Amino acid sequence: MQETLQYIEQNKQRFVDELFQLLRIPSISADLAYKKDLLECAELCAEFLKQADVENVEICETPGNPIVYADKFISADLPTVLVYGHYDVQPPDPLELWTKPPFEPYIEKTENHPDGAIFARGSADDKGQFFMHVKALEAMLKTGNLPCNVKIILEGEEEVGSKNLGDWVKQNTEKLKCDCILISDTHIYSNEQPTVTTGLRGLSYVEVEVEGPNRDLHSGLYGGAVPNPIHVLSRMIAGLIDDQGHITIDGFYDNVDTISTEERAEMNKLKDDPEVFKNSIGLNGVEGEHGYTTLERTSIRPTLDVNGIWGGYTGEGAKTVIPSKAFAKISMRLVPYQTPEEITEKFTKYFEKIAPSNVKIKVTPHHGGMPYVLPSETNEFVAAKQAMETAFGKEVLPYRSGGSIPITAMFEEILGAKSVLMGFGLDSDAIHSPNEHYGLFNFYKGIESIPLFFENYAKMKK
């Protein structure tokens, strides 16, 4: 192990330089215009895996973007860890809010990252995080210290709902057989209080359309006498959450996991300083479901957010139009034991129910994902906790995150294995936002923690 950590220490700068190569590729999966860049990114991932001495490197075709696969078999007596990551990234818009172009990485210090952070789209989500595994594998293999069998898959469609991953995993269950799945695509509570993510929320994402008149109308001639679809959509959105912050959709909370007062008290030991939270995002007040803390609102409670809205004239100057249609993208975060199918259906029914009779409504489901929980008594959790405690020199706590990684539930269903969510980002890293970044400290701590996890896990599984 000492040799491995030494190898890491000696090659730190090169690891960052190589990561920059990955970050320069605009692998935006939400926009078909970047198809070529996704292929280029997959090829570069494969290249880095070969350089790391991982074997059987393959670029596997799917109906969408390819999946990069590689493995290294040591012995049938050792457990097998399947590493998962994704090389696709979120769209970078609004571009004008980036300090520098999103695909030209650079390093700069921040308040939370006094050692410097790498700024670029995908730096934290997820290129910078899966690349820690590639480099940790390189360090273990080059120093002859890989204590488990390992398989790695890197997909290119995570940001658009991993449409093709499920089918591909089903077709390759033998190839992907493993004891656990290791994923770094989450964040820790803070650099002072490292955590292992033990829960993730699920997702239901829909697009809605409200149609009023069958064509755009002049607001002077028709205004005040016809249903304006923007007004109607605004009223409907306003009606989805009541003044107590509860979601009004019929039956929305039916299957929500009830968490005991004790468990909630334990969870709230991770104390959010409301001032720090508010200041970090420039707010003078938070809001949300009554009766819950900010920490609970973003982890154990389901939520509903409008992620986009558009309709009518949005260009320069003024246009006096009543548009025919208005649109919104709406997503709901789910908790155990809600399912995306259930919630999408309940949303659709309710949205149709509250629509006035003089407009037409269309609800199109985008993608969904199941919520996920990793109990803290499992070997997987304990191996990760201890690895990070060694690397950070601090106690590591379990943490429920508000984000969604729908594939964890899929892996459990198809491969029968639990996922360990050992991510190293910070909440403030601006993933999915302009000026996304990833701390150098976090990048290096991740690379150190991974070999320690492999070592712990190999021992426990003996």
Place this chain on the structure above:
Amino acid sequence: MQETLQYIEQNKQRFVDELFQLLRIPSISADLAYKKDLLECAELCAEFLKQADVENVEICETPGNPIVYADKFISADLPTVLVYGHYDVQPPDPLELWTKPPFEPYIEKTENHPDGAIFARGSADDKGQFFMHVKALEAMLKTGNLPCNVKIILEGEEEVGSKNLGDWVKQNTEKLKCDCILISDTHIYSNEQPTVTTGLRGLSYVEVEVEGPNRDLHSGLYGGAVPNPIHVLSRMIAGLIDDQGHITIDGFYDNVDTISTEERAEMNKLKDDPEVFKNSIGLNGVEGEHGYTTLERTSIRPTLDVNGIWGGYTGEGAKTVIPSKAFAKISMRLVPYQTPEEITEKFTKYFEKIAPSNVKIKVTPHHGGMPYVLPSETNEFVAAKQAMETAFGKEVLPYRSGGSIPITAMFEEILGAKSVLMGFGLDSDAIHSPNEHYGLFNFYKGIESIPLFFENYAKMKK
């Protein structure tokens, strides 16, 4: 007069061909990218005025788009009519809803226009309508039958609030001195029931911005715990109109002209067939202020409409973002004796008042316009009514329109002259919408009515 009408009859086809030249120029004033096209359009207008034998043709510079001026003086004993029109047009978007490109005019029959209609952006608003004056002047001048002195101004910024017209008129009061102003930029009730517009609504147009967090956030990590500006904006918009269709802005109705029951009864003789109205725009139900008919809602009552809304991710696919900001364009139609300054101020105060304390609000006024009324006992109204009765062979009624032509109030204030709103479009001509068109029947009836108006007006003023 007979010779003039004959001249019109003999040159009908050429008039349409010439109008097509104007319609091919994308003179979109809301978008600076079309600056060159506006100049080209002004030059073509000047060219047509010269060909019509109108004199002193000038392209007058302004800080924005130029104003085309021309005149023809006959005798100090005759009244002077100032003709106003505008050569700029609304933006054509959404482009995908046009059957053919918006600046490639063509003729096609419609239900309301069995003789055919000219389809193109600006065909009815206002190129096709001001061009009737150019052609009527040509017919009167070429046949030696102009019964009044005439001045004509064509501006290029009507669709963006005539920003520079007021100053230019103030600087040229002597040059523009006149007895009345004649404008064709409105519509008639129907081809079977021609009308002269006796009232127009005013306008207050604002852009609003709601800022929540100071950057875009991941909806999984922050959703449910922070104010989402799209939700907040939706709630605020929903709150601007109550469930009785009344606008909730404090003091909004304070100065609204009260109209007697008798006057309302007279007005409602222009019977709207609700089925025809609804079918024409594909609705199965109308809505609006309780206690008023559709006709009243679109003419004697002030209204509020959202003309555009945007925020968050509006591209292809799904992005789980909470945007930092959301925006809307909101316009209010005003009636006598509301003023745009008063209403913009009341809107701004109210919008700030209803905003939750954890968001920042910005209200930017775009442009405004005063409401306008032309009493039916004036010479101007009578001359127009009689001219159209001769041309159409039908009784002509007074009509209050819901649209705004803010310059009518400005002309009255600066030049001390009343405007006659003798427009010939139909409500269904889709102005400001895709597939805008203007009936050939209406175009020709307009060209015939104008010389008759000049004749009537000259007699009355003797």
